[in-house]
Amino acid sequence: MKHILKSQQFSRQEIEKLFADTDHIRGLYEDPEKKKGLMTSLQGKTMFAIFYEPSSRTRFSFCSAAANLGMIPIWTEDAGKFSSAVKGETLEDSIHAFCQYDPSVIVLRHSEVGAAEKAAKIVDQFGYETSIINAGDGKGQHPTQALLDLYTIKREIGRLDDITVVVGGDLANGRTVRSLVYLLSKFERIQFVFLSPDNLKMGDDIINHLKEHDIKFTETENMKEALRVADIIYWTRVQTERGSINDTVDLTIGVEEMYLVKSGARLMHPLPRVGEIKTEIDHDSRSAYFRQIKNGKFTRMALLEDVCR
């Protein structure tokens, strides 16, 4: 695999291979003896994190992953303000220029849908060895987030088939949610329950994708009912900064709501949360949202190992 651009590029086999690699790396990391070898495995290689939109969490995740493999991370926190983009340079020229410094990988975050694909195209056109990893392109994709979500499901409930997934919150704007749905639809007997206020429903592109692939889904505004049937509850924030409003459905999950949830189920959230999950359930063993972040580092380490070798 050269570039990581979108969730759809991964076949089921590739996903399973990636997760086995992730488990392997995690095993090495957690073994004091073996950790040393792991931490020099990509020594001498460089990772550039070019963030046109600030996102310190994603950046720290990638930079930690790189550093834990011995790579040197070099970044810009806000390329939109700090780079030649200010002077009117195209993204293609910027990427073309950065490739001259010979980074093994460029992790790109951009506000524009398709930015990572543009970047990959210029890399390939000129034959550079640099890999592009899409770390979010506006309302487009954030494939490493989707992969870490999927890895979390696998790790938490032990399987990726036969799952009822309740996806709730701002489904209209959730890039994360959309990528996850694409990825999960590669597996068997997945059922989706989409829970959102009427004005924040899942977009037609996803709905059509599910119909085409004959994947079961329902749409509801009844949270209690949804929580009862879920194996995985994937919760999201209402993105008020993108104009989303929710004044119709209460989507808050706390101790009381967790009584409805199966003992073997898990609650996930890409974070940040702004009240839709109460901190009172952070210690509940079914709350997997912080473990999700931890899984992100290991998944990204596996991806870096894959594209940088």
Add this chain to the structure above:
Amino acid sequence: MKHILKSQQFSRQEIEKLFADTDHIRGLYEDPEKKKGLMTSLQGKTMFAIFYEPSSRTRFSFCSAAANLGMIPIWTEDAGKFSSAVKGETLEDSIHAFCQYDPSVIVLRHSEVGAAEKAAKIVDQFGYETSIINAGDGKGQHPTQALLDLYTIKREIGRLDDITVVVGGDLANGRTVRSLVYLLSKFERIQFVFLSPDNLKMGDDIINHLKEHDIKFTETENMKEALRVADIIYWTRVQTERGSINDTVDLTIGVEEMYLVKSGARLMHPLPRVGEIKTEIDHDSRSAYFRQIKNGKFTRMALLEDVCR
């Protein structure tokens, strides 16, 4: 010691131990042979510098200290703008999330009093191994600055007891000054002379602390008299950005004022200065303000060694 949160947490014994460690590290650093070992002593460990308020000097001090021990520093220059805080995430959640990447230490700068304590609380509540170091929490504390100040006094005049300390400038707003007074009051026969315009006098909390602990102090507006008696002159900038105004007392120290100062005394300043110390005395051997910064790196190396092992 797990976290470094406030000056008061250190006992006299702990301070003396820390300064011995600092001297030891300094010795290793300055010996070309031994430096190599020092520079790999925390190899493989990661330091996060999360600065909600920009402060490149403090950040470079910590990052240099970390790098000189072989740690990998990863930072954000302005987390207030570049992180999930923008989306309304609580500090607790942000710290909780950053801990998932397994940094050995998070160096936190924040505009809000108590931020570092909040951070430490969430770390402890969930049992993470990450240490929190407070690198300034608004008008609250900046304990590593206070420690480097104290270390400078020890190094420059050879003792921490029997000292007359003249503290001058913006005493109402100087976080540094307040932390230093707390720390020094753990030692014997310290006398303070507080020199400031009437509107920028030391706050009641410190005054009461001194009274309770029976520590001698006087307040004055007479600089000449104060300079004559000082063993340590600790000078500060009037913080106009916080609304401080000084139009009553001239607090400028230059060649002329230094004639009043004892030959064995020392002039300190946390810097930046904006005119209250003239550059004409930078070469005076009693001017210790740049050596203070150098001491800061070594003190922080000792603290990192302590919390990250």
Add this chain to the structure above:
Amino acid sequence: MKHILKSQQFSRQEIEKLFADTDHIRGLYEDPEKKKGLMTSLQGKTMFAIFYEPSSRTRFSFCSAAANLGMIPIWTEDAGKFSSAVKGETLEDSIHAFCQYDPSVIVLRHSEVGAAEKAAKIVDQFGYETSIINAGDGKGQHPTQALLDLYTIKREIGRLDDITVVVGGDLANGRTVRSLVYLLSKFERIQFVFLSPDNLKMGDDIINHLKEHDIKFTETENMKEALRVADIIYWTRVQTERGSINDTVDLTIGVEEMYLVKSGARLMHPLPRVGEIKTEIDHDSRSAYFRQIKNGKFTRMALLEDVCR
């Protein structure tokens, strides 16, 4: 050589020595066996990149160069906003303070002409071992850019004497162009053709420098004629952000214009471009502008090796 402050400081011999070093380092870098040794040659040393004006490209070039030699790069992307400069600290004090952390080199970018010289002066006055490299001081100089340009000429056409150089675009504001002209005038039988709209002509200082040193030059607005005679075409962007306007002469180079250019000639540009070179000629082997950037990393590695040893 202690500091790198301006193009004029280099003698012809020093330039030739630097380019031999650059070729040598490049050879090591491109040899998988020898690369390892190169990448640890400055291990344990620290580079500070203090950028008062953001410029992610120059910063990444220096940081990559440093990292590829085993140095640890620590930077600020926008010291004007993130440092003590906000509180009114002088540049001299800031540099004086940063030196206390013992960086082997400070790479300084500043908006003010003469900033790097000021920095070097304070370093020398107090006897620090830190080197200063000027990475651009406003309308002043950007010597490492000039050196990489010269190295590119040498590498692309094999010589630095007997060259006709067509310099086109915004000659009034192009710091890069001015530095290059200074450097090239140290070589034999150089002829310049300056091509610009009347309002953006080369400044008198350069014109006088050429007259004094008896170097041939012509000024023209006829692009076609100029392209035909060129061995090197050095193209630049009209700096509209500095108020430059060009509404008289078409300075766009595309496939059609390249028909006029000699087969052994080369087209260079410091980038970013904003339309004055069409992407349709990026694959033309005479287009050297991206190779220029690559050469920049190697030139800077050679400079770092030189000043940090």
